[in-house]
Amino acid sequence: MIILYIPKPVSALEPVVISDKNAVYPLGRSLEYLEDKDKKWTIKDISSKEFDSKFIKSNTDIPNIGTTASAYWVRFKVNNKTDEIKDWLLEVGFPVIDIVELYTLNKGGEFNVIKSGNLIPVNKRVIKHRKIAFPIELSNGKEEILYMRFEAETADIILEVNLMSRYSFLDNSRKDYYIQALFFGFILSMIIYNFFLFINLKDLAYLYYVLFESSLLIFQNLLFGFFQEFITPNFVLTDDILVFCVFGYSSLGLLFTKTFLDTKKFSPKINQAILLFLFIYLIFFISFEFFHGTIKIYMVQISVLIFVSTVLIASISSLISGNKTAKYFITAWLIFLFSVVIKDLMYLTILPNIFLIEYSVQFGTIIETILLSLALADRIKVMQSENTEFKLKAETEISKIQKLESLALLAEGMAHDLNNILTGLFMKVQLSERIIKKDINKAIEYLSDVKNIFHMAINIINRLQTFSRGDALFIKQESLSTLLSEAGNLVLSGSNSQCEVTILKDLWAVEFDKTQLNQVITNLLINADQAMPNGGKINIIAENIEKIDNSIPSLTNDKYIKITIKDNGIGISKENIHKIFDPFFTTKESGQGLGLAMSYSIVKKHKGHIEVESEVGKGTSFYIYLPASESEEIEEEQELIPDQWQLLGKSILIMDDNETLLESITAILSEKGCIVDVARNGDEAIALYKKGLKSSEPYDISIIDVTISGGMGGITAIKQLKEIDPKVKAIVSSGYSEIPVMSNFRQYGFIAALPKPYTIEELNYVLQECLKF
Numbered sequence: 139m140i141i142l143y144i145p146k147p148v149s150a151l152e153p154v155v156i157s158d159k160n161a162v163y164p165l166g167r168s169l170e171y172l173e174d175k176d177k178k179w180t181i182k183d184i185s186s187k188e189f190d191s192k193f194i195k196s197n198t199d200i201p202n203i204g205t206t207a208s209a210y211w212v213r214f215k216v217n218n219k220t221d222e223i224k225d226w227l228l229e230v231g232f233p234v235i236d237i238v239e240l241y242t243l244n245k246g247g248e249f250n251v252i253k254s255g256n257l258i259p260v261n262k263r264v265i266k267h268r269k270i271a272f273p274i275e276l277s278n279g280k281e282e283i284l285y286m287r288f289e290a291e292t293a294d295i296i297l298e299v300n301l302m303s304r305y306s307f308l309d310n311s312r313k314d315y316y317i318q319a320l321f322f323g324f325i326l327s328m329i330i331y332n333f334f335l336f337i338n339l340k341d342l343a344y345l346y347y348v349l350f351e352s353s354l355l356i357f358q359n360l361l362f363g364f365f366q367e368f369i370t371p372n373f374v375l376t377d378d379i380l381v382f383c384v385f386g387y388s389s390l391g392l393l394f395t396k397t398f399l400d401t402k403k404f405s406p407k408i409n410q411a412i413l414l415f416l417f418i419y420l421i422f423f424i425s426f427e428f429f430h431g432t433i434k435i436y437m438v439q440i441s442v443l444i445f446v447s448t449v450l451i452a453s454i455s456s457l458i459s460g461n462k463t464a465k466y467f468i469t470a471w472l473i474f475l476f477s478v479v480i481k482d483l484m485y486l487t488i489l490p491n492i493f494l495i496e497y498s499v500q501f502g503t504i505i506e507t508i509l510l511s512l513a514l515a516d517r518i519k520v521m522q523s524e525n526t527e528f529k530l531k532a533e534t535e536i537s538k539i540q541k542l543e544s545l546a547l548l549a550e551g552m553a554h555d556l557n558n559i560l561t562g563l564f565m566k567v568q569l570s571e572r573i574i575k576k577d578i579n580k581a582i583e584y585l586s587d588v589k590n591i592f593h594m595a596i597n598i599i600n601r602l603q604t605f606s607r608g609d610a611l612f613i614k615q616e617s618l619s620t621l622l623s624e625a626g627n628l629v630l631s632g633s634n635s636q637c638e639v640t641i642l643k644d645l646w647a648v649e650f651d652k653t654q655l656n657q658v659i660t661n662l663l664i665n666a667d668q669a670m671p672n673g674g675k676i677n678i679i680a681e682n683i684e685k686i687d688n689s690i691p692s693l694t695n696d697k698y699i700k701i702t703i704k705d706n707g708i709g710i711s712k713e714n715i716h717k718i719f720d721p722f723f724t725t726k727e728s729g730q731g732l733g734l735a736m737s738y739s740i741v742k743k744h745k746g747h748i749e750v751e752s753e754v755g756k757g758t759s760f761y762i763y764l765p766a767s768e769s770e771e772i773e774e775e776q777e778l779i780p781d782q783w784q785l786l787g788k789s790i791l792i793m794d795d796n797e798t799l800l801e802s803i804t805a806i807l808s809e810k811g812c813i814v815d816v817a818r819n820g821d822e823a824i825a826l827y828k829k830g831l832k833s834s835e836p837y838d839i840s841i842i843d844v845t846i847s848g849g850m851g852g853i854t855a856i857k858q859l860k861e862i863d864p865k866v867k868a869i870v871s872s873g874y875s876e877i878p879v880m881s882n883f884r885q886y887g888f889i890a891a892l893p894k895p896y897t898i899e900e901l902n903y904v905l906q907e908c909l910k911f
Contacts, residue, residue: 151215153281154301158222161306164491165214165299166199174209177289181241181249184211184285196297199491200231200484203288203295205435210295212286218276227307228284230270231298233363234377237289240264240272256293260371268363271307292377292434318364321500325355328507332514343514346394351507353387358503381426381438388445389419395449398467398517404459408452415444446475463520466513470506477502613744615649615767618699622678625656629663634673635705637663642681647767648699654740655764658748661733662703662760669707669758677704683763690747690763697766698746704759710752718750785905786811789830791840793823793855794871795847803841806898820850824858831863839908841892844872844879853879856887869908871896 154168170193172184183189193213203210230238238255254263254270265271276282288295302310329351336344359365360380392412395401401409422437429437453468480498483489494501619641626637659678666676679702710718714725719738741748745765752758790812792803800816807814815837817823823842830836840859842852852870859866870883875893883891890908892901 151213151283153215153217155217155219156226156276156301157219161223161303162310163301164199165301166201166297167196168214169196169201169212169297169299170194170214171196171201171203171297172211173206174211174287177209179211181285184213201297202482203297205290205292205294205439207291207432207435209287209289210297212288212297212299213283214299215281215283216276216301217281218278220276220278223303225304226274226276227265227302227304228272228274229300229302229307231300232294232296233269233366234293234361234380235270235288235290235295236293236377237287238270238272239287241285256290256366256377257374259374260367262372266367266371267311268367269311273304274301290377291430292381292438317497317500318362321497321504322355322359322364324504325351325507328511329355332511335514339518341514341518343394343397343517346390346397347510347514350387350390350394351510353383353390354503357383357387358499378426381434382423384438384441385419385423385426388441389416391445392416392419392448395452395467398513399452399456399461399464401452401456404461405452405455408448408455412448412452415448418444463513463517466509466516470509470513473509474502474506477505613649613651615647616652618645618648618650618680618701621652621656622659622680622701625659625663626676626678629660630667630676633667635667635670635676636674637676637678639678640680642679644682645680646682646697646699648764649767650744650764651740655744658737658740658762659701659703661737665733666703666705666707666758669705669709674706677702679704682766690749693747693763695765698763699766701762701764702759703762704757706757709754709756709758710750711754715750715752719748785902785909787813788838788905788909789813789815789835790905791815791817791823791826791830791837793817793820793840793846793852794843795819795849796843803901806901810902818849819846820852820855820858823855824862827859827866828862836863838867839905840866840868841871842868842888844870844874844877853886860887867908867911869904 151170152168154163154165156163172189172193179189193211234256236255236257238253238258240252240254241249242252243249252264252272254265254272260266260268263270264273274284286299288297329348332344332351333348335341336348356365357380359369360375360383366375392415396409396412399405401412419441422441426434426437449471450468453464453471457464457468477498480489480495480502484491484495484498489495619639622641623639626639630637663676670676679700681700681702683698683700684696718734721735738748741762741764747763749761750758751761785807788811790807792800792814794800794803794816795818800818804814804816815826817826823840827837827840842855844852846852852872856866856868856870859868866887868888869890869892870879870886870888871892871894872880873894874880879886879888880891880893883889889911890904892904896904
């Protein structure tokens with residue numbers, strides 16, 4: 139830019155009249171400008187009468203020539219009518235215009251030249267300031283014409299020219315520094331904050347955000363002249379540095395966009411486009427210095443256009459594809475672009491030059507920075523949520539795999555146990571067959587052993603049911619003393635170990651799942667027995683405990699039943715005692731490591747607690763705490779007294795698809811004088827029942843199996859029987875003892891449930907009880 143001071147009037151221009159009333163005069167609408175395409179005109183040419191009519195009058199407050207390879211001449215007239223203000227400055231608000239020169243006529247008629255502009259280091263300017271400014275001496279009462287010349291290779295030429303007193307210039311500068319310091323300080327603090335987040339989180343999105351904001355901060359410092367004033371006051375920073383910053387923040391902005399929006403996942407095509415654009419930026423960066431003028435300008439414009447359009451398209455596409463965090467991202471960029479548009483509209487005089495509009499880019503940058511930071515935080519939340527969901531799914535899959543592994547181990551162990559039981563069963567039956575005619579008493583003894591083996595098989599089935607049911611509990615008030623006694627007798631049958639069960643006086647009632655708690659006691663007794671290979675004594679003690687101390691935080695009730703199972707075996711070492719409840723942990727060569735883990739889980743599901751104490755060589759004690767029932771009375775199991783009620787002459791319908799079972803039940807009930815009919819599916823049962831009603835000989839009671847292979851099952855059959863005879867009496871039976879119909883039989887229309895396997899005594903008892911109704 140060249141400013142020429144000529145103390146002679148030119149009548150074609152309307153003068154700017156300055157007085158003591160105002161200290162600042164914007165000159166936008168008082169300017170006239172002329173384009174010098176070849177940059178060959180001199181001041182003598184421009185100030186001659188030949189060029190007088192070629193100037194174009196400005197009609198805006200801040201004329202914006204834009205990016206151009208041409209030079210521009212500007213002139214305006216001033217009429218000084220001040221008395222007090224003597225020290226005036228001419229300020230150019232846009233600080234990155236390359237060339238500024240001031241020509242003044244000396245007394246000899248020669249022109250003195252003062253150079254300024256972005257190509258002049260700040261410390262070598264006549265006024266050492268980030269903005270381009272010149273001191274001007276104006277003669278009082280005279281009209282004077284000023285000529286200015288603007289030249290910039292790649293930056294915009296914005297004719298923001300103001301005439302102001304030195305005091306106003308310094309006062310405006312001080313206010314501007316305060317505002318810009320707050321702006322840059324805030325941006326810098328956000329950069330530092332997010333950099334530490336990157337160090338902690340190791341998320342590349344934070345790194346690209348920090349690099350992008352840093353490059354944008356450097357660019358704005360260069361654009362507003364702060365970098366030149368405070369960082370490099372003795373060096374020249376050409377517009378090429380600004381251009382490299384444009385390439386830099388555009389590239390980093392695309393990398394941030396690519397990473398933050400996860401375009402590889404949500405917008406694959408846009409992701410490929412971003413990679414292509416990054417390659418183009420690299421070519422621009424390398425080849426930029428080989429071009430001049432217009433080509434450089436086009437390269438900058440293309441870079442900005444690519445960056446802005448890609449960010450917006452990627453944001454919208456990602457949002458449509460279901461990326462929730464894109465809403466913050468697109469809002470941030472729209473606000474920033476809106477602030478830039480507002481500033482441009484001010485330059486076009488569509489909007490007034492007021493504080494908010496003048497600093498709109500700074501405010502827009504602050505809001506954009508905050509929103510992008512919030513977007514990163516939201517992205518982390520979404521990622522954490524997705525990671526949590528993924529972790530839960532992974533844990534679920536691992537749990538399934540572990541359960542399958544457990545099932546395989548359990549099945550292997552049960553197959554071993556059942557094979558042993560069946561071997562003993564076959565041998566006892568064969569022995570009974572051989573000696574039944576020779577020694578009836580011995581045969582009866584063998585058959586009694588068969589019953590014990592039968593109970594052992596039931597116990598194994600109960601273990602399998604406990605495993606298959608998982609978290610399902612069927613809790614009711616049961617006799618704890620009976621369970622402990624039966625478990626001790628059954629598990630230690632044939633063992634060298636002895637079991638002593640002690641039930642202390644007035645034991646409180648307790649509610650539990652009989653099958654699952656029996657599994658816990660069985661597991662502990664088996665472990666105790668195995669810990670004493672040469673035999674020993676196992677003590678089982680059940681007692682009331684009040685006010686558990688705070689050493690067991692999980693126990694919050696006032697009353698508990700404490701079960702102690704103590705042996706005098708080999709004990710557990712200190713390094714292993716904390717692992718015994720872990721799945722698959724075992725110190726036995728043939729062990730599966732599931733028994734104690736399952737026991738721990740079962741006790742916890744009962745809202746209880748299990749713990750262990752052990753000393754190597756002296757023995758181990760397990761303590762189980764179960765919450766006492768609110769009921770004061772214990773519902774003891776009733777003793778099954780066979781044939782207490784005579785079944786003679788009763789008509790009974792049996793529906794089952796197992797021929798062996800049908801034959802056995804028919805034989806047993808026929809022996810007791812019952813009239814028995816059998817059906818192998820629901821259709822046959824309904825037909826027989828209808829026939830009985832028509833013959834006036836209805837069935838007194840029916841036993842109906844739930845699941846029938848290839849035919850109508852019990853649930854459908856009872857519905858139809860209820861329609862035929864609302865007063866029908868039916869007992870539901872099933873080998874699936876934990877299905878809903880077995881525990882809620884009345885809701886399905888049955889009057890009782892008979893889970894398989896069952897004994898003759900249990901069959902008799904259920905029939906007798908049901909026939910009372």
